[in-house]
Amino acid sequence: MSVERARALRRSLTPQEAKLWTRLRELRPLGHHPRRQDPIGGFVADFSFRRRRLIVEVDGGQHGGSADVARDAALERLGYRVLRFWNVDVDRNVEGVIETILAELDSRPLRE
Template sequence: MANEQARHLRRNLTEAERKLWTYLREKKADGFHFRRQCPIGPYIADFLCYAAKLIIEVDGGQHGMEDGLEHDRQRTAWLEANGYRVIRFWNNDVLGNIEGVVEMVEIALTKEDFS
């Protein structure tokens, strides 16, 4: 079921996810292969680099609502407890400041502990 949902999400990326994916797929040349909409336990990560144990989430407005915030806290806690680092960007940051987002991703890829 998660695999079917992940396939659906891969085929239907948001505009912000599509824009970030254009950058992330080029990181393969640097040894950082990203997967998009990748199932991990009970969740599906927007983008995952296994080599760096890094998950990148691109969030829309629903993540700013109380229910979304709580779900994201639980999700991040589970992912971190399983050895992953999670960084989040708002859709509008990806769409309006891709250079800054890319810089933060670069920092996260080169640091072992990103906070």
Template sequence: MRGADESKTERARHLRAALTDAEGKLWYRLRARRLSGYKFVRQEPIGPYTVDFICREARLIIEVDGGQHANSLRDVVRDKWLTDRNYRILRFWNNDVSSNLVGVLETIFTALAETPPHPDR
């Protein structure tokens, strides 16, 4: 199984180095606890998936998607797998992050203020 873990880590490293403009813009605001002291990490492997951003403490995943994700069955399956493990997921389109960053941050802040699900449920 070690080879699979190394592959996930390498993929995450590659994705961290290749952020989209929208991901980079959001990451600048999320990193270093800029959002009310919550810590986010980027391109984090969780099970068979890699999420764009996650606040582990709040079990909140943030995804920033381009048009290729519209009506994606793969995303539906992925989201179900993650929510079955008590993660919450917020998805934003690239253009939302680019044109309405304040609104995106307000939505994230509101989600952070909500009580996260207990990991054992």
């Protein structure tokens, strides 16, 4: 994916992505540095924490198929862990989503 495509995606976040992005930015004082619509390995990750090699995806009903499995496997070969949340999870339980992300961030080694 091109940088231009990623920039366009940043301007058109879904409501759930925008909601989660607001909360992820609150993690900066804890030393976590989220990026949104980040080009990685030919894909654009909804959110990433590059220094912890963590990718967070927020999915609607069109996701969860074999294409996502192949994409996740490709990203994992690059050393990333992929967490996927459904839109409804962000809508109904954003605190739980943040807790899960924080737990994963805290369990992963810091990379420069």
